Amino acid sequence: MYKLLGQTKKVREIMMNEQTQIALIGGGIMSFTLATILKELQPSLQIQIYEMLDDVGLESSMAWNNAGTGHQALCELNYTPRQKDGTINISKALKINQQFELSKEFWAYCVRNNLLDAPQSFINPLPHLSFVADSNVTFLKDRFEALRQSPLYAHMLFSQDREQIAQWAPLIMEGRDPNQPVAATFMDGGSDVNFGAIVTQLRANLAKKEGVGIFLSHKVADINRSSQGWELKVIDTKNDVHKRVQARFVFLGAGGGAFPLLQKSAIPEGRGYAGFPVSGLWLACNNKELIDKHATKVYGKASVGDPPMSVPHLDTRIIDGKKELMFGPYASFNTRFLKYGSLLDFPLSVRLNNFLPMLQAGLDNIPLTAYLVRQIFLGKNGRMDKLEFYMPSARQEDWELKIAGQRVQIIKKNAQGRGFLEFGTEVVVSADKSLAAVLGASPGASISVDVILEVLEKCFASEVQTHYDKLKEMVPSCQNTLEQNIANFNHQRAKTAQTLHIPFAGI
Template sequence: MQKRCIALTCSRSVYNLSVNSRGIRMGKMSNKQTRTDVILIGAGIMSATLGTILKELVPDWNIKVFEKLDKAGEESSNEWNNAGTGHAALCELNYTVEKPDGSIDISKALKINEQFQLSRQFWSYLVNHNLISNPQDFIMPLPHMSMVQGAKNVEFLKKRFEALSNSHLFQGMEFSDDSKKLMEWIPLIMQDRTSSEPIAATKIDIGTDVNFGALTRMLIDHLERKDVEINYEHKVENLKRTSDGSWEVKVLSDSGKLEYHTAQFVFIGGGGGSLHLLQKTGIPESKHVGGFPVSGLFLVCNNPEVVEQHHAKVYGKAAVGAPPMSVPHLDTRYIDNKKSLLFGPFAGFSPKFLKTGSNMDLLGSVKPNNVFTMLAAGAKNVPLTKYLIQQLMLSKEQRIEELRDFIPNAKSEDWDIVVAGQRVQVIKDTPAGKGTLQFGTEVINAEDGSVAALLGASPGASTAVHVMLEVIKKCFPQHIKEWEPKIKEMIPSYGKSLAENQELFYEVDSSTAKALGLTESKSLQMVGSK
């Protein structure tokens, strides 16, 4: 990336050429063309995180960001377009699976928890080095709870609690099926509950509510102060490999002019829009990959008296056939420094890949190389299709009825409907079969590491630091040894397992809680009191 260009051959009209230490930079031109080190497509949490990490590792690299909207963090990263859960597997039941022998597999929960710890460490580094400030504007301590109803589900939850409690990552979690204790924890949920069905919950105080929109804007503002060029209302139209192995990115600017920007590394972090751009690269890794869009709705409480009666994120169990992103939960949220209460999400369907996308997005993503993959996914996921149709048909009052499983006395007039963000679940051929629907976050990169794209959904933003470290590892392997000391400075547990290193976890938990104004784990508090 740092080689000096000594010649340029280009058929496009060019004016005011100038040479700097990075190569040739071109100024005013009829069809603007410039060369840079790194291009980030999309100004969401993923691009903002990758750009921030790279600027710490190699401050002199030239980075450009292209965003088709007029602000940063307006799609999936926006605070109204996601649940704001700092996903650490503290409350999400789909991260712990009951095996055929009745035991609980907590391996995925451990992995997700460790990945969120990386994010906490990096955010703490940024705060401690005054690169961002006021962490309470994007992260707040909030209990995470799981709640289930029915004897079988209560039994599962108790076994899950016992399994997780064996790990120091989850120490401090409490379980109760006692109605008086539950009334203390979740009075809004327990009040006026007349059902005789068994009910139980787990509670852990070290959970968080994260405003990923606010965090994204902080990171983008920081990058601008570091002379990263942020281009809003610039839509990437195409990506094309050049003869020297770099990538030419065709961009339509807000003025209607075409620009051509060339870089040796391109990251496609455009949310649901990433799939189309990945397909345009033509790399072999983009073949036999499709996407299935799922939209969502939340009920938002407009009655401050009701909002004040609840203080937790309470996750339930997903309905049979529902995607993981549709797990019902009643969440306290902090948005614009105001306490809010949301319930949902209700799944829906739109052929758009972005809220601001086109109704032709889904059809346009079907290519000769993935059509059979897409058809196989459709055949395999008939229950999901039925579930989405049922969700689409729900009236507001029917949604309120589902809310009453959580809040028995919920009143329709206290709640409004808000449309959440679009998610595009990855469809690909895997050892499990053709057209497997993937529920999670996935990076697809070229073999030579010159381009990478982020696809998928939850846990997404919560594990952005982990995901971007994986991008760096795969796409810049020649630099990893050189960069490792700085990475470890930013993320002390890098390369180590917090699940296997109790003392390191206590150290990390304490330092990040202090920097971010969060709650320390009870296990650490007990150690400190001895």
């Protein structure tokens, strides 16, 4: 089993051969959600998880690397664009609302079955508020009128009354020009989520399961077809051990790190895809008085000409039991696909099959390039100017800069064959269903259960059919239509909210 390959004064490399039924690459929310669901459906499965860092959940799942918003389209204005005919399109909001509900249902199942700890350790109730001023007031009112036609938003509140808005979120009204038109919507059923805590807790549970291996400091360097499905070349970076791992099914859930591995797999379905990396920065508040005064997530509207990803927000966070306050994100750019990745990630991802789509997407997104350039050269004063729109009384000494996580936006071909930039999350599956990759960014972690259900339906159809009753126990609303979910609204959402200790108002 062991074969000495070579020896130098500093490094001794040993080759090991291993086998597993399922190999999951990446130690984040996607991989651990998939592993947990699979082991609940079929406890005898052999699963191995490989993470290149020395702990799990340190990339996109880590609390300070994301906004922690339970994305349910309660406050995110980019999910409800105004159409050319002047109407507000709420279809994406309705979809995302249901997708996040699936995540909450699964987490509630995990709490009831001791797969996750007490709810407050990873999810906390927090109102979601949308705030606009000046010319955007009309947009927010039209959005409110469109959304409240759906039972999912029946309890949304709208106000232009300054005193009412100040009760909802005092910091955004203190010191504001009394003549400035303002408006806000308020939803009491929102949440703040620590996805890193979910990963850590799911890992602790899986580590007790027979047939599960969790390998830290293990980098997957290559992936190739084999007679048994796939052969992974894995490097144990701490012990200088090289492994060949044979797996029947491979899941690429490593965030931006999934792109180069998808390319190395050479599946036709991955041809033409490219990734555009964007990093981020937060302003984190260090003034406890301000932190205690704010208790909501306040989302605004992207400035004219800025991309949807630039939506600013002033957020209360609950991280490891401590209340925090942050504002952002401010975009930045480097060529890494992961926060702890390599500067060569982006250049090495360029291929003949994706160069043209990348070029076309770049030409069609010149405003995005201009936005990133402006953000890169944004100094302290520029960042404070952004914050002061949401918090006019903000002082620079109360805030410090934190580096957020790395996001990789999808570039792919549209129906006409032209490359375009996709803002969202997508699953790519090989024709033989033996490999699946999750690409993209927001809403990302919030809809992790919906993403994993798609992987299951595409790659484990027979297992899903065989264990369908168990799957419905874990995620009762899976495969339901919008009408079915609304019909079960009071019963199912109330049950989930009760388990997770989140407010619920029936219809």
